Amino acid sequence: MRAMDRLSGLDASFLYLETPAQLMHVCAVMVLDPSTMSEPYSFARLRDDIDDAVRDVPEFTRKLRRVPLGLDHPVWVRDKGFDIEHHVHRLALPTPGGYAELAELTAHLAGQPLDRSRPLWEMWAIEGYDDGERDGLVALFTKMHHATVDGVSGANLVSHLCSLEPGAPPMGAGQDHGGFGREPSRPELLGRAVVSTATRRPLTGVKLLAPTGKGITRTIDRARRGTAMAAPLTAPRTSFNGTITGHRAIALADLSLEEVRRVKNATGTTVNDVVLTVAGGALRSYLEDRDELPDSSLLATVPVSVREESRRSGGANKVSALFTRLGTDLEDPLERLEEMSRSNRNAKDHHQAISADSLQDWAEFAAPRTFGLAVRAYAGLRLAEKHPVVHNLVISNVPGPPVPLYVSGAQIRALYPLGPVFHGAGLNITVMSNNGRVHVGVIACRESLPDVDGLAQRFPAELSALAAAVTGRSLAVVADPERADAD
Structure with a gap:
């Protein structure tokens, strides 16, 4: 136990x-x-x-x-x-x-x-x-x-x-799930909390200062060389970048995994490059039809699993994040894919230079009462509408099962994932592969993005346009066999 x-x-x-x-x-x-x-x-x-x-x-x-x-x-x-x-x-x-x-x-x-x-x-x-x-x-x-x-x-x-x-x-079934933690008494909870606050947190903070400083220095150097990932707080403002309500809108779409892989293999890019390029095209088309397309590209936060690299044994969330521009300022889908591939390589290299546990380490300083009050004040004062936009949306790409799966004997025909939305970024797009299909789940604040289905249904058309551009030009975007073999 x-x-x-x-x-x-x-x-x-x-x-x-x-x-x-x-x-x-x-x-x-x-x-x-x-x-x-x-x-x-x-x-x-x-x-x-x-x-x-x-x-x-x-x-x-x-x-x-x-x-x-x-x-x-x-x-x-x-x-x-x-x-x-x-x-x-x-x-x-x-x-x-x-x-x-x-x-x-x-x-x-x-x-x-x-x-x-x-x-x-x-x-x-x-x-x-x-x-x-x-x-x-x-x-x-x-x-x-x-x-x-x-x-x-x-x-x-x-x-x-x-x-x-x-x-x-x-x-x-039959796996060892590790049992359940022992339920502590109130005095024990209080005692452990006092010890943690007085000892572990200050020591952890000191230990984090040096690597964090090195990370900042390296980021500045990468920025000078043009190899840094996109920076937060540099996103253009859109109608879904403000204070959100509790109302949600959901839309679902399907893509062919075979077609995604065909584009990937023909261009030497990755599945993630293709998915993000399609998302950028769908967002560009959606905003352009509404006369809301910004001159500069939308900026997405892309969660990244650090489960394999993390030194921490506990905790359910082992994630970090990188920022990437979606090429919504580029009309040509192949040009968008080329730019996406290049920027994703830079972002990945930049992200690998940062400690896998940095986000988890700094999160240890989140004080329950202070953090909660700050979040409520941020929402109540509508601060998301008053400072530069941190990011426009969150996009996740989660590998799913390559074979049919069943629940209680019923086959899973589709599996659409849906993530949370935030003040300042009222749109989340999550993509998961499943038995030869790619399922796209789009969720948004209903007031911020009322026609969410109008966005989701553009994904298949954007993939077809990208595939047609690749076939028409017979051009490899990135001559890198290792990336062509990657998912």
């Missing part, structure tokens, strides 16, 4: 960042085909199968316990009253039960906060979905707080629900 499970500073930061408008959970729309099930679909069976799969997994059955006086980050403790009925719910999709109804319903669910008195996740089985090819589908809408998962760990948690064959047990 593990000792007390204290949240890492980065995990806890997602709790402190949360307000009624800025919700810090990650979501997904998982479209299930019940025709592959050995028995006719029933919600009760689906709920019982999920219960069996997650009951011994700490990430699904632990809850928060706050430290007295907010002196330290919260701890995870086992929910002794865990009840699957508090977490898995059932809804019927309104008539006619198509894409528009699904998008509206999931957007409403995404705008509701999670109950912090229980484990921080929910699932909604939305029955009666018709995706245009098949009716009678079930859309499983999932929500899990960012304090519990990042992109990679979230994808790994899916294995606890999914199997490789309809009748097989979930891939996570």
Whole structure:
């Protein structure tokens, strides 16, 4: 049994960042085909199968316990009253039960906060979905707080629900999940918090000063040589770069993974280069049609997993971030891909020169009360509209399963991931590959970007335009075989 499970500073930061408008959970729309099930679909069976799969997994059955006086980050403790009925719910999709109804319903669910008195996740089985090819589908809408998962760990948690064959047990079955942390007493929590505040934090701060100073010096040098990643606070302002509300809008799109790879291989770029280029083209087209296209390129924050490089053993979130320009100022898609490939190489090299744990290390200084008050003041004073734009949006690219997966015997037809949106950046685009397809999940503040579907549906057309440009010119953007083989 593990000792007390204290949240890492980065995990806890997602709790402190949360307000009624800025919700810090990650979501997904998982479209299930019940025709592959050995028995006719029933919600009760689906709920019982999920219960069996997650009951011994700490990430699904632990809850928060706050430290007295907010002196330290919260701890995870086992929910002794865990009840699957508090977490898995059932809804019927309104008539006619198509894409528009699904998008509206999931957007409403995404705008509701999670109950912090229980484990921080929910699932909604939305029955009666018709995706245009098949009716009678079930859309499983999932929500899990960012304090519990990042992109990679979230994808790994899916294995606890999914199997490789309809009748097989979930891939996570039988794994050693490490047990649950011992629940500490109130005096113990207070004592540990006092010791941490008095000793560890000051020492950690001193240790961080030298490497941080070196990192700043190297960044200045890279900027002089033109090899630094794009800088924050240099983004142009758009209609979705202001103070957000708690309302959400969701849109979904699909791309061919084969076509993405064909472009990648023909140009010597990467899947990520192609995805970001397509996103840049979709945003350019969307803003141009609304007479809102800035002269300079939009700037995206791209989360990067540092799970392999991190020296830290604890914490759910092991991420860093890089900034990249999306080439929205470039009309030619091939020219945009060329610029994207070059800037991504610089950004990757720059990012690798920074400690993998730097974001986690600095996040340890996030004081619960101070951080929370600062976030609320920032939103209340609408400061996101008064200083230079830090970044325009967040874009994530998460590798998914290359083979069919099943939940309770039902095949997953599509898996659309959805990340959080922030004050100052009310748009999030998350992309995941799945069994030969690329699923695009777009979520935004409804008031900031009301026609979110008008953006999402441009992705397939932009990929086709890029593929046509590559075929027409027969031109390799980057003569680098190693990048051509990379995903």
